[in-house]
Amino acid sequence: MADHCRLGIAGLGLVGRRxxxxxxxxxxxxxVAVADPSADGQASADALGVRCFPSLDEMLDEAALDGVLLASPTGLHVDQAQAAVARGCPALIEKPIGTSAADAMALVEAAEAAGVPLLVGHHRRHNPLSCAAKEVIAEGRLGIIRAVQATCWFYKPDSYFDTAPWRKEPGAGPISVNLVHDVDLMRHFCGEVVAVQATASPSMRGFANEDVAAAVLEFESGAVGTISVSDSTVSPWSWEMTSGEYPVYPVTPESCYHIGGTDGALSIPDMRLWTHRGAPDWWMPISATSLVRGASDPLVNQIRHFVEVVLGREEPLVSGLEGVRTLQVVEGIQVSAQRRERVSIPRLGRG
Structure with missing residues (x-):
């Protein structure tokens, strides 16, 4: 391999350009290469000084890639990743890994059989905030996790939908587009989800999807979580507006996640650790310690990690199987909201 890992991107839209x-x-x-059939994609590739191929297959066959990033529409992820696996090319697949957990699991099994690494772009796990929170939990500073709360509320303007009308269609509501990030971090912090019960309300703007939803998550550990999402609610409580991760969003000093255990509680991303003086006791004084955390771009961290995986020096932080299990929970929330009943989440794969 050359001094630099040669990477290609399929889909040079907003996420691909990032x-x-x-x-x-x-x-x-x-x-070294981009696959995008659109005129905008070609123009962006020209600005980057790289060759633009009209299809992923042509890029994979001609560009001598060490790895490929799939930033194409979700419906293309599984087929495109299968094409990369067939050529022995490691792939970083944007979230979600696919539109169906069953189809995505077939991809994961094919990649495992071929020995080709797959990563899923749940980039929030690469944020130093998430790493610090994960460390606090792993060290047992919260004790046994019993309760989790995640909030994902914001107001998307009409122009957001008008510029991309597919966002108004079934399956493109905030459950699948936004909540998938938060579900993935809840799994990362607190373990596997074994069942969900959810509800959702139709879009007030008349779109063919939901604009608010909430779910109760049952974790394998016995912890219970509540999670809610809305793209029609003015609020400072979302990862986008609290983490400072992406400068296009205004930053607030609030938190959007709360994780509580038998010894303490942690708010994220402000990283305040709450404990009682002495033994846990609601009649005893409680105080917060602001924990130290680093700051770096999670997307850059994710690329560095991808390179290390391609070189065989690291195992994927967010493997294909991890992506499938997060997608399973999101699917479960969607099904539960439709049926208004509890939905069990089967455990796929090994580990």
Missing amino acids: HADAIAACNGARL
Whole structure:
């Protein structure tokens, strides 16, 4: 392999361009090709100084890639990743890994059989905030986790939907588009979800999907979580507006996650650890300690990690199987909201 890991991107839209910027900021990686049939994609590739192929297959066959990033529409993820696996090319697949957990699991099994690494772009796990929170939990500073709460509320303007009408269609509501990020971090922090019970309300703007939903998550550990999402609610309580991760969003000093255990509670991303003086006791004084955390771009961190996986020096932090299990929970929330009943989440794969 050359001094730089040769990477390609399929789909040079908003997310694809962010990946291109992240690759440019990573010393061990170099963007050498793009696959995008659109005129905008060609123009963006020209601006980046890389060759633009009209199809992923042509890029995989001609560009001599060490790895490929799939930033194409979700419906293409599984087929495109299968094409990469067939050529022995490691793939970083944008979230969600696919539109169906069953189809995505077939992809994961094919990649495992071929020995080709798959990563899923749940980039929040690469944020130093998430790493610090995970460390606090793993060290047992909260005791036994018993309750989890996640809030994902914001107001998307009409222009957001008008510029991309597919966002008004079934399956493109905030459960699948936004909540998938929060579900993935809840799994990362608190373990597997074994059942969900959810409800959702139709879009007030008349779109063919929901604009608010909430779910109760039952964790394998016995902990219970509540999670809610709305793209029609003015609020400072979302990862986008509390983490400072992406500068296009205004930053607030609030938190959007709360995790409570038998010894303490943690709010994220402000990283305040709450404990009682002495033994846990609601009649005893309680105080917060603000924990130290680093700051770096999670997308750049994710590219660095992808390079290390391609080189065989690290195992995927968010493997294909991890992506499937997060998608299972999101599917369960959607089904439960439709049926208004509890839905069990089967455990797929090993580990």
